[in-house]
Amino acid sequence: MSAQQPLRIPRRLAAAVAGLALAAVGVLTVAAPASAHDELVSTDPVAGSTTTGLPEQLTLTYSAALLSDAGGTVVEVTDAAGTSLVDGAPVVAENVVTQALTGTADGQVNVVWRVVSSDGHPISGEFSFTATPEATAEPSPSVPAEPTPEASTEPSPEMTTMAPPADTSDDAAPAVWPWVIGAVGLVVLIALVVWLLGARARQQKQLDRDRTAGRGGPGER
Numbered sequence: 001m002s003a004q005q006p007l008r009i010p011r012r013l014a015a016a017v018a019g020l021a022l023a024a025v026g027v028l029t030v031a032a033p034a035s036a037h038d039e040l041v042s043t044d045p046v047a048g049s050t051t052t053g054l055p056e057q058l059t060l061t062y063s064a065a066l067l068s069d070a071g072g073t074v075v076e077v078t079d080a081a082g083t084s085l086v087d088g089a090p091v092v093a094e095n096v097v098t099q100a101l102t103g104t105a106d107g108q109v110n111v112v113w114r115v116v117s118s119d120g121h122p123i124s125g126e127f128s129f130t131a132t133p134e135a136t137a138e139p140s141p142s143v144p145a146e147p148t149p150e151a152s153t154e155p156s157p158e159m160t161t162m163a164p165p166a167d168t169s170d171d172a173a174p175a176v177w178p179w180v181i182g183a184v185g186l187v188v189l190i191a192l193v194v195w196l197l198g199a200r201a202r203q204q205k206q207l208d209r210d211r212t213a214g215r216g217g218p219g220e221r
Contacts (some may be wrong), residue, residue, distance in 0.1 A: 038064040038095075038117040040125055048129035053134040054085060054105045060097040068092040072116040075099040077129075080107040105131040132187045 037050060044059040045051050058077060067074065073092050077085045077099065087102035109131050114124035 011100075017044045022047060037119060037123050038062050038066065038115075038123050039123070040113075041095075043127060047129060048126075050130040050132060052132055054101055054103060054109070054131050057101055058099045058111065060113060060115075062115065064095045064096045066092055066097070066118065067116040069116060072122070073097055074112075076110075076112040076113045078110050079103075079105040080109075085109065099152065104133070106133050107131065172213070 012069065039062065040060060041063050042061045044061075045055055058075065060075070060112040075086065075088050075090045075097065080087060083103070083105050085101050085105060087100040090097050092097040092115075097113070107130065108128050110128045112124070116120060117123050
């Protein structure tokens, strides 16, 4: 029995060391995800999708709040020709980055981003989506408005059956002149008759006076 006693101590020590090793592996396994960097969770527009026209903004959502240090967040958006489509600097709000866009795009749009993770380490990535031009509505042919009865210049059937207005032109003037001439002649004739009657009456009065005075008798020479 005394000869086997020294062999028990190394076995127990080995078991203790193995237990500590397993515990250390477990701790490291649990701690590894906690110390991992943040990652991109979703994008709007979605990577690989197709949009109608260029969106007004690009949204990137991460797994944890980001550090908003000046210059730490960079978002580059370019079209197929390499023309920049960003409008101003990106805005960081907790775990969401918003980048305003401007211009137009027809084809692939490339996005390259870089942010500072909550643990202080920078992370970056890139993706792309496709923008198609917006459809332009063709102008519809204009239909001329029908004229209202008040605005119509065409004579109505009632107007065509009405008697024509009196003719006031110079052609009607000769029909008036005979009446004017006849009236003037009648006035002159009446005046002449009156004058003749007056002259005869005066002559008769003169003869009467002569007879009264004895100068107009039949026996006088």
